[in-house]
Amino acid sequence: MKLKKVKILSLILALLGIGLLALYGIYRFKPDLYAQYSRKVPYQLRPPTQHINDEAKLLSYSYEFRMNQFLDHLEDNYGIVFQVELLSTSRGFSLQEKIRPIIDRLSNHDNFGIFFLSLSDRQFKIYLSPMLENKLGKDNLDFLVELVKPALTRMNYEEGLSQFFSTFSFKMNPDAPLIPPRASVKEGQNLKTLLAFASAILLFLILGRKLFTRPRSLIKDIRKQRAQKYERYQSFY
Secondary structure, eight states: OHHHHHHHHHHHHHHHHHHHHHHHHHHHHOGGGGOOOOTTSOOOOSOOOOOEEETTOOSOHHHHHHHHHHHHHHHHHHOOEEEEEEESOOTTSOHHHHHHHHHHHHTTSSSEEEEEEETTTTEEEEEEOHHHHHHHOHHHHHHHHHHHHHHHHTTOHHHHHHHHHHHHHHHHOSSSOOOOOOOOOOHHHHHHHHHHHHHHHHHHHHHHHHHHOOOHHHHHHHHHHHHHHHHHHHHHO
16 A cells, blocks of 8 residues: 555656656747846837847847837837847948947937947947946946947857846836846757656656566565564464
8 A cells, every 4th residue: 555655656756757847848949938128117018129230140030029029118118229230240430430320310219228239359249328337337237238248259149248238227117117128048058957857757757667566476475474473472372
């Protein structure tokens, strides 16, 4: 009877582990379902405004879509218009020549910013309108520049953008900051994680079967010993 209970318990634990693995896989493979920007900002189904020019193709389509949504929320809630320029090359042009047309286009807004990155030149620049730079403060702007350098150096461009806008949003509104999308998880990393979980569950099932399943001969010997012990006690009394 005890052996049967142990088997049932092992089966329940195995099913629970498989269920948790399935939920974890859904969570990792479908990060869009869990992307939340703020409790005060409802999710909108309308296509977002194109705030990102990813000429160098550094961002995944999913991340670019969610970041465009976030920049829409940034404009709706803070009145700040941001443009992200990720270029494959700027050789033959100075940064100022590249940024000037964008500044002219956004000049009708009081608060606007540009995140400019040149892949070939390995440099980036953050430009803020005078009014926005005054609100943020020069020290905070210098801090943001130093913050994103490590991620960009490691070529983690999505991580760098998320770090920048997360800190920027907090600096602008510490009480209710907007949360930018997380960097996309690579498929290889997802696969390794799922394989690790599957291996752990398989190992648990194999070890559980060996630990909790006794040979039939051993069970018979235990029953025989119990019967003999009971007979001895009975004759004694």
